[in-house]
Amino acid sequence: MSEGSNRFAELLVEDDAYHLMSRGVLRVRGRKGREALQSLLTNEIPEGVRAATYGAVVDAEGRVAGDMLVVPDDGDLLIDCDRGQAAVWIDLLRARGGDGVDVVDESGRWRVFGLLNNQSVFDDGTPYIRYADPRRHELGSRVLRPVEARESLSWRHEGKWRAHAYRLGVPGSEAFGRARLDVFEAGLHGLSALHPARLESLGLPTLEAGPSAAVRRLLPFRVEPSGPGVPAMLGEPMMGGAREVGRVVAIQGLFGLAVMALESWRAALESEPLLRCAGEQVLPTWPTWLGRESTGRASPAARA
Incomplete structure (x- = not known):
């Protein structure tokens, strides 16, 4: 089979998750990483728990400036956030943690997907991270897949996932x-x-x-x-x-x-x-x- 045929076969993979292209991923590590992130959020990040945490960031007047999902990953913390706000959170975390926090923008490494409870994600052997969305059961789970994993023509548009969330x-x-x-x-x-x-x-x-x-x-x-x-x-x-x-x-x-x-x-x-x-x-x-x-x-x- 030619290289072009192989590529087309990859695109036909049955994977009907919602591709959330507006989402970015940050990795937080360092001795003050958790402390710096915790100081920003309206929610507690529990120790020793693998589940995701949902929280908001408020400004000096107590107004919501943005929100994020925090996911443990081998001793680090991953932040699933709006891609357009990634630089803001990086600056805030570095200001709070100084030399004790290391924040890396890994948005170019991961694709973020929304997976409702009646959907499936194709497993091609590439490691991925999956966690339940802590906000509502009806939102299903999130999946972070490496960008080098297979692509699919079956991925659903983010707008449809957003309409579901708004509903x-x-x-x-x-x-x-x-x-x-x-x-x-x-x-x-x-x-x-x-x-x-x-x-x-x-x-x-x-x-x-x-x-x-x-x-x-x-x-x-x-x-x-x-x-x-x-x-x-x-x-x-x-x-x-x-x-x-x-x-x-x-x-x-x-x-x-x-x-x-x-x-x-x-x-x-x-x-x-x-x-x-x-x-x-x-x-x-x-x-x-x-x-x-x-x-x-x-x-x-x-x-x-």
């Missing part, structure tokens, strides 16, 4: 970059991203007080299109009659995330039960994973 109400760095939210407005208390000790260390509200103090919430919504296409909605207001009740900060296909002003939303519902954005009907929901807060799924009734 569940799970935000990413792209949403945090468009809205200055605190950790509770972003719903991170429902995504295993917050640890009481870290909240205290960072000067943030407690898990008991934070959710009830939030007057805005980042919530998922679905578009109910009136025609074959969906108009551009990113950055557009969500309206209840003549009242603005929210603004879209992320959208993929029919699913998106909007920052909802709870009091305005509640007031609008008294006269107009349907919300619209860019001329289309939209249906925001309150994710069930927010526990007792989700009793009014399609409205802010849970907060009344």
Whole structure:
């Protein structure tokens, strides 16, 4: 078989995972590596545990600047993060750890995949790293595969994975970059991203007080299109009659995330039960994973 035929055969490998091309990978090592990384995060990185940890980084005002997954790997820590923020995290870690931390950008070494629970990843004998996504069971697992491993024409587009995450109400760095939210407005208390000790260390509200103090919430919504296409909605207001009740900060296909002003939303519902954005009907929901807060799924009734 010719070299070209071999290459084509590789591309036909049955591997239907989502190729998350926007994700980068950093490796953290050194005597102060864990300490430096821990000082940035809203969550605790447990010792001696192989599972991934999800956490956020907040700025001086307590607003979410970004998020990451931290994965143990043979004594080192790998960071699965937004590729566009990799340089920022490297600078912060080096500033915190000085000579005691070594941070290497390995984004060029790894491909990052999202693998839902009904999908499979092809094993061609190349070592790979797989870990459960700690945010939601419905997000399945993540797989890091070396770039020299086989490619596949069956890989799914990242946009479809993002739409799935938005449908569940799970935000990413792209949403945090468009809205200055605190950790509770972003719903991170429902995504295993917050640890009481870290909240205290960072000067943030407690898990008991934070959710009830939030007057805005980042919530998922679905578009109910009136025609074959969906108009551009990113950055557009969500309206209840003549009242603005929210603004879209992320959208993929029919699913998106909007920052909802709870009091305005509640007031609008008294006269107009349907919300619209860019001329289309939209249906925001309150994710069930927010526990007792989700009793009014399609409205802010849970907060009344």
